[in-house]
Amino acid sequence: DIVMTQSPDSLAVSLGERATINCKSSQSVLYTSSNKNYLAWYQQKPGQPPTLLIYWASTRESGVPDRFSGSGSGTDFTLTISNLQAEDVAVYYCQQYYSTPRTFGQGTKVEIK
Amino acid sequence: QLQLQESGPGLVKPSETLSLTCTVSGDSIRSTTYYWGWIRQPPGKGLEWIGSIYYSGSTYYNPSLNSRVTIFVDMSKNQFSLKLSSVTAADTAVYYCARHSEWGLHSPFDYWGQGTLVTVSS
Numbered sequence: 001d002i003v004m005t006q007s008p009d010s011l012a013v014s015l016g017e018r019a020t021i022n023c024k025s026s027q028s029v030l031y032t033s034s035n036k037n038y039l040a041w042y043q044q045k046p047g048q049p050p051t052l053l054i055y056w057a058s059t060r061e062s063g064v065p066d067r068f069s070g071s072g073s074g075t076d077f078t079l080t081i082s083n084l085q086a087e088d089v090a091v092y093y094c095q096q097y098y099s100t101p102r103t104f105g106q107g108t109k110v111e112i113k
Numbered sequence: 114q115l116q117l118q119e120s121g122p123g124l125v126k127p128s129e130t131l132s133l134t135c136t137v138s139g140d141s142i143r144s145t146t147y148y149w150g151w152i153r154q155p156p157g158k159g160l161e162w163i164g165s166i167y168y169s170g171s172t173y174y175n176p177s178l179n180s181r182v183t184i185f186v187d188m189s190k191n192q193f194s195l196k197l198s199s200v201t202a203a204d205t206a207v208y209y210c211a212r213h214s215e216w217g218l219h220s221p222f223d224y225w226g227q228g229t230l231v232t233v234s235s
Contacts, residue, residue: 001176040221049209049225050160061223093160097219101175102150102162 002026002096006105012113019081021108023094028074031098038098041070041079044107045090053092054079086112115139117210117226125204125233131197135210135226142191143168148213150222151184151195153206156230161206165218166193173218200233207231 003026013019029038037057042050052061054070057077067082081088089112094105121133135149142149150165164174166184174182183196197204207230211222 038219042221049211049228050222051225052214052221052223055214055221095160095221097221100173101177102165104160104162106159 001101002029002099002103004094004096004103004105006092006094006108008108009106010109010111012111013081013084014113015086016083017113019084019088019110021079021081021092021094021110023072023077023079023105025075025077025096029096029098030074037073037077038096039070039072039077040095040097041068042093042095043088043090044093050093081110084110084112115212115224117212117224119208119210119226119229121229121231123230123232125200125231126235127201127233128199131200131204131208131231131233132194133208133210133229133231134192134194137191137193137212142186142193143188146215146217148218148220149186149193150211150213152209152211152222152225153204154209154228155203155206163195163197163208165213167218202233205231205233 005024007022039057041054044050058070069080091107116138118136125131148165151163164184166172181198186193207228209228210226212224214220214223
């Protein structure tokens with residue numbers, strides 16, 4: 001299984017500031033023939049299902065504000081929330097869809113400082 | 114607009130079989146583009162992929178649950194279902210059904226149901 005490890009487990013950021021979440025996979029999720037990283041980011045607010053934010057490591061899902069951005073390749077990835085808004089308070093998960101079983105990171109809780 | 118809705122008992126006794134159904138509206142489950150999946154989340158914990166299915170009946174399971182899991186499609190009702198046998202308290206979780214996005218099995222989940230809490234308790 002590919003183990004996904006996120007850091008930190010939680011962070012508190014002031015409104016308007018930047019939040020950075022890291023995700024490391026135990027093996028590469030880069031499919032070399034397509035040069036695509038099989039890595040997604042989700043946002044989950046309390047009592048709601050996850051929603052897809054980013055796929056292919058850096059492509060924003062339709063309707064996702066451009067303050068959300070993804071980067072990285074291979075085994076190391078980052079989700080950045082620029083200009084943090086109150087509605088961004090949530091738990092964020094990375095997920096690899098490179099191999100079976102699909103696996104998720106343990107989640108990172110983002111709060112307002 | 115695609116919608117997915119989970120349904121089934123909210124309480125299951127230990128050693129029995131958990132059965133849930135996901136009803137898909139706004140799209141046909143027999144679409145050749147999409148795969149459909151189940152994911153669960155124990156209270157206060159992270160997400161675990163259970164398995165996925167194609168309309169043809171091809172299934173892909175998490176090896177950690179493989180011997181206890183069955184996922185199947187009912188095209189006449191536009192539904193897919195999950196059965197998890199020999200449940201224990203560790204199977205208590207919110208169970209979500211979801212759709213893989215347009216790139217098939219190797220793609221993220223772009224639509225999710227609201228989830229249903231299943232508690233395993235006598």
